[in-house]
Amino acid sequence: MKVVLLSGGGGGARFARGLQAALSPGELTVVGNVGDDLEILGLHVSPDLDSLLYALAGLIDDERGWGRADETWNALATAAAWGGERWFRLGDRDLGLHLVRTHRLRDGEPLSAITEDFCKRAGIAARILPATDDRLRTSVSTPAGPFTFQEWFVGRGHADEVDGVAYEGAGEARPASGVLEELDRADALLLAPSNPFLSVGPILAVEGIRAAIERRRARCIAMSPLVGGKAVTGPLDRMLSRMTGGTTPRHVAELYAGLIDALVIDEADAPAEAPVELVVTRTRMSGPESERRLAQVALEAACA
Amino acid sequence: MKVVLLSGGGGGARFARGLQAALSPGELTVVGNVGDDLEILGLHVSPDLDSLLYALAGLIDDERGWGRADETWNALATAAAWGGERWFRLGDRDLGLHLVRTHRLRDGEPLSAITEDFCKRAGIAARILPATDDRLRTSVSTPAGPFTFQEWFVGRGHADEVDGVAYEGAGEARPASGVLEELDRADALLLAPSNPFLSVGPILAVEGIRAAIERRRARCIAMSPLVGGKAVTGPLDRMLSRMTGGTTPRHVAELYAGLIDALVIDEADAPAEAPVELVVTRTRMSGPESERRLAQVALEAACA
Numbered sequence: 386m387k388v389v390l391l392s393g394g395g396g397g398a399r400f401a402r403g404l405q406a407a408l409s410p411g412e413l414t415v416v417g418n419v420g421d422d423l424e425i426l427g428l429h430v431s432p433d434l435d436s437l438l439y440a441l442a443g444l445i446d447d448e449r450g451w452g453r454a455d456e457t458w459n460a461l462a463t464a465a466a467w468g469g470e471r472w473f474r475l476g477d478r479d480l481g482l483h484l485v486r487t488h489r490l491r492d493g494e495p496l497s498a499i500t501e502d503f504c505k506r507a508g509i510a511a512r513i514l515p516a517t518d519d520r521l522r523t524s525v526s527t528p529a530g531p532f533t534f535q536e537w538f539v540g541r542g543h544a545d546e547v548d549g550v551a552y553e554g555a556g557e558a559r560p561a562s563g564v565l566e567e568l569d570r571a572d573a574l575l576l577a578p579s580n581p582f583l584s585v586g587p588i589l590a591v592e593g594i595r596a597a598i599e600r601r602r603a604r605c606i607a608m609s610p611l612v613g614g615k616a617v618t619g620p621l622d623r624m625l626s627r628m629t630g631g632t633t634p635r636h637v638a639e640l641y642a643g644l645i646d647a648l649v650i651d652e653a654d655a656p657a658e659a660p661v662e663l664v665v666t667r668t669r670m671s672g673p674e675s676e677r678r679l680a681q682v683a684l685e686a687a688c689a
Numbered sequence: 690m691k692v693v694l695l696s697g698g699g700g701g702a703r704f705a706r707g708l709q710a711a712l713s714p715g716e717l718t719v720v721g722n723v724g725d726d727l728e729i730l731g732l733h734v735s736p737d738l739d740s741l742l743y744a745l746a747g748l749i750d751d752e753r754g755w756g757r758a759d760e761t762w763n764a765l766a767t768a769a770a771w772g773g774e775r776w777f778r779l780g781d782r783d784l785g786l787h788l789v790r791t792h793r794l795r796d797g798e799p800l801s802a803i804t805e806d807f808c809k810r811a812g813i814a815a816r817i818l819p820a821t822d823d824r825l826r827t828s829v830s831t832p833a834g835p836f837t838f839q840e841w842f843v844g845r846g847h848a849d850e851v852d853g854v855a856y857e858g859a860g861e862a863r864p865a866s867g868v869l870e871e872l873d874r875a876d877a878l879l880l881a882p883s884n885p886f887l888s889v890g891p892i893l894a895v896e897g898i899r900a901a902i903e904r905r906r907a908r909c910i911a912m913s914p915l916v917g918g919k920a921v922t923g924p925l926d927r928m929l930s931r932m933t934g935g936t937t938p939r940h941v942a943e944l945y946a947g948l949i950d951a952l953v954i955d956e957a958d959a960p961a962e963a964p965v966e967l968v969v970t971r972t973r974m975s976g977p978e979s980e981r982r983l984a985q986v987a988l989e990a991a992c993a
Contacts (some may be wrong), residue, residue: 427792457761463785467810477781481767488731503889
């Protein structure tokens with residue numbers, strides 16, 4: 386069974402890990418968000434691709450939810466002492482990957498080829514692809530003005546309310562090599578329990594990807610990231626409420642209008658109504674068992 | 690008293706530390722070798738400038754003789770696991786400096802300005818300047834063929850005999866901003882106990898610097914890096930023997946013909962004859978006390 390997941394980091398990466406455990410090697414492709422990508426001290430950082438890679442490779446720090454376990458923090462602390470930027474945290478082990486990736490990007494290799502090579506080196510059974518090899522950057526408009534995603538999310542601790550989200554470069558961005566082929570031959574399409582505006586939205590903003598999902602022959606299932614109308618982490622509930630007027634399953638489903646056949650929601654959000662079929666289950670992931678169980682629910686919904 | 694020292698890393702950096710201790714703040718300028726500079730994973734590394742900076746700032750690892758004390762090695766170890774180069778060692782704290790420098794160089798700032806800023810941030814009382822802001826790279830010709838300095842020194846463990854040394858780019862390299870002014874107004878010129886071919890040679894290969902020393906009004910004193918005809922560390926004795934026929938003070942002095950007024954040699958190398966005045970002392974540096982004492986001997990020889 387060929388499965389394609391569109392995902393950010395965080396909860397999406399945990400869900401991807403559940404899918405990898407539930408599927409056979411070679412069955413899973415994850416199309417990762419690159420709207421959060423940024424340059425720190427000249428290094429190209431792809432936070433969501435890295436969370437996916439680290440989660441699937443068993444390298445992620447599960448407590449922190451990003452970066453690597455058993456991490457040290459000396460390089461950027463020292464860089465700050467020499468006058469370097471200090472607003473974005475990167476661990477030393479994590480930095481090793483950014484150094485290699487940045488060097489290869491400067492040599493002209495596409496992000497997708499580098500990411501696939503990293504998956505092979507990590508020995509993971511899934512394929513991770515960036516949505517696009519072209520430049521695509523998420524920005525938010527807030528009462529305090531517009532910000533790039535990371536300026537707002539990390540730099541300002543996502544304290545500002547969000548009035549709108551834009552995806553710079555999305556108009557010209559082409560799906561990365563392999564993405565459309567995987568989408569077109571998939572037996573199941575899944576949208577991860579990631580922020581629809583900030584994590585799944587930038588992927589769907591790539592016109593070729595959206596069109597491939599619109600013309601799907603497989604069912605497409607979205608995983609709601611809300612539990613009882615609240616975000617497990619992050620600002621989604623505030624964003625959804627401010628931009629769409631509520632945080633019910635209907636408000637989530639409407640963000641994916643025309644793209645999904647069912648929405649998996651938490652027991653805490655039922656009973657509910659929505660423009661698509663609803664699948665009710667416990668959606669909190671607290672370890673390998675619950676990740677895998679949620680993945681099974683999603684796969685069953687896709688095969689229904 | 691204004692003192693200018695031409696120096697590599699290693700013994701040169703220890704000697705620079707002795708001079709800094711012997712002089713008043715603002716009196717010492719060190720012109721550092723950049724012939725060893727290299728790019729690792731896209732990062733610009735200046736090993737000799739960094740050894741000087743770390744030694745003068747009290748950050749160097751004295752046992753290892755390079756890099757920072759209390760170091761960790763996670764970033765490059767991880768980079769190697771992702772396919773990055775693994776032949777050159779850089780610690781995590783050290784990496785912080787390379788990240789900041791590389792980022793600023795890419796933004797168009799000259800190496801000399803960045804180095805001066807680092808000196809200020811480290812709060813050191815000396816000025817460190819690269820010999821040149823232009824590209825200058827040392828290479829060696831060996832029976833196994835030509836190699837860049839670091840390929841031969843680190844990559845091949847300087848096992849090959851050396852038939853000749855070349856300084857690529859030296860013909861076009863201009864002295865970095867401030868170097869000629871410091872040389873012309875110096876009350877004492879010193880050549881560090883560094884390898885004359887590999888550390889002091891690349892500095893003197895910059896025509897403007899050599900000319901400034903030739904036209905000197907201050908005395909110029911060279912520190913022999915040999916003890917009893919042997920190098921304290923590194924391949925100098927083998928190089929000197931093969932390329933000039935011996936390892937006596939005369940062989941060292943002749944490398945600096947026309948540039949020095951005296952050569953400070955170790956007791957183990959006396960009695961000896963040379964085309965310049967010889968100053969005999971104990972030259973081994975085993976700690977702050979002996980570094981400072983050797984610096985005093987050099988300064989007295991310069992004022993003779």
